[in-house]
Structure formats: structure tokens, C-alpha cells
Amino acid sequence: MSKAIEQKIGSVALVVENYDDAIAFYTKKLQFELIEDLDLGGGKRWVLISPPNSTGTNLLLAQASNDQQKSAIGNQTGGRVFLFLHTNDFWRDYEQMQANGIEFTEAPRSEEYGMVVVFKDLYGTRWDLLQLNKTTA
Incomplete structure (x- = not known):
């Protein structure tokens, strides 16, 4: 008998200008947790961050290393929302983000x-802060 297929998206790469600036933004302004920060040599690092108490996908912060990658910073989806931050308390998180200086576009x-x-990260990447209705969650 074969095993059932079991897969998940473990990480999503987010191209950033600078590892340390991105870590500071996500951990201080959005309250994300730094999961891992390993020096891979040659200026590369393996940097994983995650929203608090998350059991889902992590973000892999990937510092741009060439002009093509640098041109994608803040616009990895051609101006569309790239990432969706789900919350169990929309107004709590919205107010905390406002207090932390997060830029909202609406x-x-x-x-x-x-x-x-919709809000923007430090490089202009567009995110949704989202609390799903119980029927759609």
C-alpha cells in the first residue's frame, strides 16, 4: 500500500535589500519571530521569520545579490498583494501596526x-492583514 501524498509549503522567499533591516522591521514592527539566522558564507544567510504562534509557512528573507534581484524588491508580484497575514483579532493587530508606524494603503x-x-512592508511589498469570517476560515 502506498503512502498518501502529504505536502506543505514550508517557506516563501521574500527578496529584501538588507537582512538586518528586514529582520528589525518584521520582528519589531510586525512582532514576527526570528526562527533561524545562519551564516552560509559569502554574505549569504538562511533567515527564517514567522508570525507569532504560527504553525504554517515561514518567510525566507533573501538578500538581493544582483541587479535583477534588486529590481524585484518591493514588487515581486507586479504591484499586487503578495502575502496574506491572517489574524484572530483584526482590530488588535491593525491598531498595533498603526502604533508601530506601518503604512496602510487604504x-x-x-x-x-x-x-x-492592505499594508506595505519596509520595501513596499503589499500585504493583506486579514481576519476571515468563521464560515470561510
């Missing part, structure tokens, strides 16, 4: 699927 809005607002 006012919070209620959609059929839940509460959402």
Missing part, C-alpha cells in the same frame, strides 16, 4: 470573506 474594509486592509 482604510480597513469588511468583505464577504472577512475584515481586510
Whole structure:
């Protein structure tokens, strides 16, 4: 009998300008946890971050090493929202993010699927802060 397929997305690479600046932003402004920071030599590091108490996908911060990668910083999806930060308390996190100086591109809005607002990270990458309705979660 063969094993059932079991897969998950472990990490998503996010191209950043500088490891330390990105770590500081995500851990201080968004309260993410630094999971791993390993020196790989030659200026490369393996840097994993994750939202607090997350059991899902991590972000792998990847410092740009050439002009092509540098041109993608902040715009890895052609101006669309790239990442979706789910929360169990939209207003708590929204207010904390406001207090931490996070840039929002719109006012919070209620959609059929839940509460959402778009914000930018330190490089302009667009994110959704999202609390799904219980029926869509």
C-alpha cells in the first residue's frame, strides 16, 4: 500500500535589500519571530521569520545579490498583494501596526470573506492583514 501524498509549503522567499533591516522591521514592527539566522558564507544567510504562534509557512528573507534581484524588491508580484497575514483579532493587530508606524494603503474594509486592509512592508511589498469570517476560515 502506498503512502498518501502529504505536502506543505514550508517557506516563501521574500527578496529584501538588507537582512538586518528586514529582520528589525518584521520582528519589531510586525512582532514576527526570528526562527533561524545562519551564516552560509559569502554574505549569504538562511533567515527564517514567522508570525507569532504560527504553525504554517515561514518567510525566507533573501538578500538581493544582483541587479535583477534588486529590481524585484518591493514588487515581486507586479504591484499586487503578495502575502496574506491572517489574524484572530483584526482590530488588535491593525491598531498595533498603526502604533508601530506601518503604512496602510487604504482604510480597513469588511468583505464577504472577512475584515481586510492592505499594508506595505519596509520595501513596499503589499500585504493583506486579514481576519476571515468563521464560515470561510
